[in-house]
Amino acid sequence: MAAPNELLAVLIDADNVPPSKIGAVLAEVAGFGTASVKRVYGDWTRPTLGSWKTVASEHVIQPMQQFANTVGKNATDSALIIDAMDLLYTRRFHAFCIVSSDSDFTRLASRIREEGVTVYGFGERKTPEAFRNACDRFTYLEVLDEPAEETTSPAPTRVPPAKLRSDTKLVSGLRASVVTASQEDGWANLSAVGHVIRNQQPDFDSRNWGYEKLSDLVRATELFLVQPAPAGGLKVRDKRKNGD
Missing domain, CATH: 3.40.50.1010 (5'-nuclease)
Structure with missing residues (x-):
C-alpha cells in the first residue's frame, strides 16, 4: 500500500x-x-x-x-x-x-x-x-x-468453507502464493502471501468472497494453519505440510 x-x-x-x-x-x-x-x-x-x-x-x-x-x-x-x-x-x-x-x-x-x-x-x-x-x-x-x-449496511454474505474449498482458482492461487512466499520451514508471512497473489491476480480481494481481511478468508478455507508471527503480524502454512 x-x-x-x-x-x-x-x-x-x-x-x-x-x-x-x-x-x-x-x-x-x-x-x-x-x-x-x-x-x-x-x-x-x-x-x-x-x-x-x-x-x-x-x-x-x-x-x-x-x-x-x-x-x-x-x-x-x-x-x-x-x-x-x-x-x-x-x-x-x-x-x-x-x-x-x-x-x-x-x-x-x-x-x-x-x-x-x-x-x-x-x-x-x-x-x-x-x-x-x-x-x-x-x-x-x-x-x-x-x-x-458502514453502520447500517448488512454485512456481506460470506461464502461458506465448503464452497471456498471447491473454488479451484482460489485454492490453487492461495497455495501457490504460500509456497512462493514461504521460508524453508513452510511458513510464510501472510502479508507477503497477499502481495504475491495480487501480483498474479490483480482483482484478488478477500471481500469478493465476503471476508473483510485476507486472514479471515484463509482461515475460512480450513486448508491452512494461521498463527501469530514472532516479529508481528501473522504467518500461514499449508496444512498438507503437516499431513493434515
Whole structure:
C-alpha cells in the first residue's frame, strides 16, 4: 500500500461508473495516497449524467467536458487517455486510479505501468479480464460500501468453507502464493502471501468472497494453519505440510 503522502491522479469514466459508488472509491483511494487530481469525464450536456453533477461537486471532482461529436466513437475515453498521458509525463504522480469498466483503458494501464507507475483499477464485475489484469490492483465496485453506510449496511454474505474449498482458482492461487512466499520451514508471512497473489491476480480481494481481511478468508478455507508471527503480524502454512 502506498504512503499517505504519495500523490495520485484519479480519472473517472462517467459513462461506465455509477455515481453512487464514488464516495466509496475515494475512501479506498485514500488508503493508497493523496488524490491531488480528481477528474470525471463525460458529455455533461446529456441528461443521463445529471446525477453526476451533484456527486462531483460534493467530492470536489473536476468535471471534464467532452462532446460526443461522432456517433459510435467514445470521445470520453479519448479525452481521459490524453489527459492521463499528459499527467504521466509531469512525473508528479506515484499512481493512477482509473475508474471504469471499459476495456478501452487496457493499453493505457499497461503504458502507465511501463513507466514504473502503479495503476489501481476500479470497475464493476463485468469489467473485461484484459483491463483487470493490466492494472497492478483491481477492485470491484460491488465490494465497496459508502463510508456513511458502514453502520447500517448488512454485512456481506460470506461464502461458506465448503464452497471456498471447491473454488479451484482460489485454492490453487492461495497455495501457490504460500509456497512462493514461504521460508524453508513452510511458513510464510501472510502479508507477503497477499502481495504475491495480487501480483498474479490483480482483482484478488478477500471481500469478493465476503471476508473483510485476507486472514479471515484463509482461515475460512480450513486448508491452512494461521498463527501469530514472532516479529508481528501473522504467518500461514499449508496444512498438507503437516499431513493434515
